[in-house]
Amino acid sequence: MDRKRILIVEDSPTMRQLLVFALRRLKNVDIVEAQDGMDGLRKISSDHFDLALIDINMPVMDGLKLISLIRGEDSLSDIPIVVITTEGAKEDRERALSLGANEYLTKPIQANHVLTIVKGLMKDEAKA
Amino acid sequence: MSGDRKDLFRYGEEFLQLFSRGAEFTKELLTENERLRANLAALEQEQAEASKTPEEWDKYREELQARLRDLEQECESVRTRLRQVEEENQQFAVRYLEIEEENNNLANLYVASYQLHSTLDLDEVLKIIVEIVINLVGAEIFAVYLLDGDSGQLDVAVCEGAEMADFPSCSRPGSMIAKSFETGEPICGDPTQRPNLEEPIVCIPLIVQNRPIGLIGIFGLLQQKDGFSALDHELFSVMGGHASTALFAARLYSQSERKLNTIQGFIDLLTK
Numbered sequence: 001m002d003r004k005r006i007l008i009v010e011d012s013p014t015m016r017q018l019l020v021f022a023l024r025r026l027k028n029v030d031i032v033e034a035q036d037g038m039d040g041l042r043k044i045s046s047d048h049f050d051l052a053l054i055d056i057n058m059p060v061m062d063g064l065k066l067i068s069l070i071r072g073e074d075s076l077s078d079i080p081i082v083v084i085t086t087e088g089a090k091e092d093r094e095r096a097l098s099l100g101a102n103e104y105l106t107k108p109i110q111a112n113h114v115l116t117i118v119k120g121l122m123k124d125e126a127k128a
Numbered sequence: 129m130s131g132d133r134k135d136l137f138r139y140g141e142e143f144l145q146l147f148s149r150g151a152e153f154t155k156e157l158l159t160e161n162e163r164l165r166a167n168l169a170a171l172e173q174e175q176a177e178a179s180k181t182p183e184e185w186d187k188y189r190e191e192l193q194a195r196l197r198d199l200e201q202e203c204e205s206v207r208t209r210l211r212q213v214e215e216e217n218q219q220f221a222v223r224y225l226e227i228e229e230e231n232n233n234l235a236n237l238y239v240a241s242y243q244l245h246s247t248l249d250l251d252e253v254l255k256i257i258v259e260i261v262i263n264l265v266g267a268e269i270f271a272v273y274l275l276d277g278d279s280g281q282l283d284v285a286v287c288e289g290a291e292m293a294d295f296p297s298c299s300r301p302g303s304m305i306a307k308s309f310e311t312g313e314p315i316c317g318d319p320t321q322r323p324n325l326e327e328p329i330v331c332i333p334l335i336v337q338n339r340p341i342g343l344i345g346i347f348g349l350l351q352q353k354d355g356f357s358a359l360d361h362e363l364f365s366v367m368g369g370h371a372s373t374a375l376f377a378a379r380l381y382s383q384s385e386r387k388l389n390t391i392q393g394f395i396d397l398l399t400k
Contacts, residue, residue, distance in 0.1 A: 014240070014259040017242070018235065086268075086350055106350070108266040108353070110232070112232065
C-alpha cells in the first residue's frame, strides 16, 4: 500500500505537535512540518504531498498567500488543502474556499473531526 | 448389372442409417425406462409412507411438533443472544467514543504540558502560554499577569486581543482578578458573555508551592467558541499548575544566569 504524505504548515509548535499526534493515528502516513508559509511553499514545491493542512495567520508568508500560490501552480493544483485557523468569520471562510481550500476548520480543533476530513479528502484524491 | 449393384449399395446405406436410428431410439427408450423406474420407486416410497397407520401418523406429528418447539426455543434463545450482543456492541461503540475523546483530551493536555516545559526562556514560556490559550482553549482577548517581586504588583506580562494598557489592574480590591489571585482559586464565569475588559470570563491563578506568582485572565473567546468543555477545565488546571512552574523555573534560570555572569565578571576582574 502506498504511503501518503501530509504537510502541516503552522507557526505554532503547540498546534503542530497536536496535529502530528492526531494524524499519527492514520496508517501509512508520513508527516512533514513547516513553520511558516514560505517554508511550506519550499517543501510542497520540492516533494510530493497528498494533502496539506495550512494555518492562515503566519509570519513571513500567510496561509492565504500560500494557498493562492499552490493553486496557481499546475503541478500542485490538485493537492487537497485543509485550512486550520482561529478566524471564524464567514468572510474569512469564503475567502479561503474561493482561493482553493477544500475544507475550513476553526480552532480549537477536534482531533476526530480533523481525522475524518483528512481521511475523506485523501480517499477522494485516490478516486480521482 | 452395374445399375443393380448401385441400387444394392444405396439400399445397404439406407438400411444402415435405419439401423443406427433404431439403435439411438433404443438408447433413448432405455434412458426413459430408467427415469420411469426411478419415478416409480419414489412413488412407491411415498405410497409406503402414506400407508402408515393413524397411530404412526400421530406419533410422527408429535415428533415433528416437538422438533418444531425445540427449534422455536433455539430461535428465541438465538434472538435473545443477538439482542444482548447488539446491546454490548452499542455499549462498546459508546465506550470507544468516550475513550477516543479521552485520548484526544489527554493528547491536548500532554502537548500543553510538554510545550510549557520545553524551554527555560521566560519569553518563550510566555509565548507558549499564549499559543495554548489561543489554540487549545480558544480565547481571543486575554492577558497573562505576573507578580512583580519588588513591588508586589500584578503586571501584564503578555496579552492578546487588546492593548496592554487596556487590561484592568489587579490592584482593584474586590475585582474578580484580585479575588482569584488572593484565594488561589480559578474562577470561571459565563462563556457566552460579550468580551468585556472590566470583567474576565475566566481567571486562572498561577500557583507554585501554594504561592500565587501570576494569573491568566481571559476576557473574550473566539467567535466560534460557545462554551467550555471538560477539556477546557482540565486545560485551566494544567495552566494553573504547569504554566506557573514553567514560569517560575524560567525566572529562576534567568536570575541564576545573571548572577553567574556577575560572579564570572568578578572572577575575571580578580584574576586579570
